[in-house]
Amino acid sequence: MATEDFVFGLGYRHGMSWADYVAALELQRHGVVPDGSLVPATFLVAVVGGAVVGRTSIRHMLNPFLAWEGGHIGYGVLPEHRGRGYATEILRQSLVIARAVDLDRVLLVCDDDNVASIKVIERCGGVLESVIHRTDPGPPFRRYWID
Numbered sequence: 001m002a003t004e005d006f007v008f009g010l011g012y013r014h015g016m017s018w019a020d021y022v023a024a025l026e027l028q029r030h031g032v033v034p035d036g037s038l039v040p041a042t043f044l045v046a047v048v049g050g051a052v053v054g055r056t057s058i059r060h061m062l063n064p065f066l067a068w069e070g071g072h073i074g075y076g077v078l079p080e081h082r083g084r085g086y087a088t089e090i091l092r093q094s095l096v097i098a099r100a101v102d103l104d105r106v107l108l109v110c111d112d113d114n115v116a117s118i119k120v121i122e123r124c125g126g127v128l129e130s131v132i133h134r135t136d137p138g139p140p141f142r143r144y145w146i147d
């Protein structure tokens with residue numbers, strides 16, 4: 001379950017039943033993960049008028065990778081639904097959930113060339129900490145904090 005530029009169904013494996021996928025997400029929300037590589041997280045889809053338009057993953061804590069370039073919240077809007085304000089609302093609602101799981105300070109990360117995400121994060125109160133230039137291939141990425 002991927003679009004051209006982001007994985008939509010985090011943790012979904014090809015051939016997995018919907019019931020098994022939802023059960024795995026619920027276990028992850030409670031911190032039960034099979035190999036210990038994931039952190040507790042809440043995964044939600046955004047629905048407008050009966051259509052799925054996007055998703056969010058709110059990580060309740062950070063591992064070393066997430067603390068560097070993943071962040072507490074990963075959100076995305078399907079390409080055919082972009083430009084309608086859905087990303088901003090998804091992030092706003094994600095911040096409500098982040099507060100509910102006791103995150104006082106939230107890290108968000110996006111690529112330096114992702115103008116749409118930069119605007120969404122800044123619109124929701126993100127304060128730029130730094131722009132990191134990678135040593136590996138790929139664009140620089142921005143680290144933002146929301147208090």
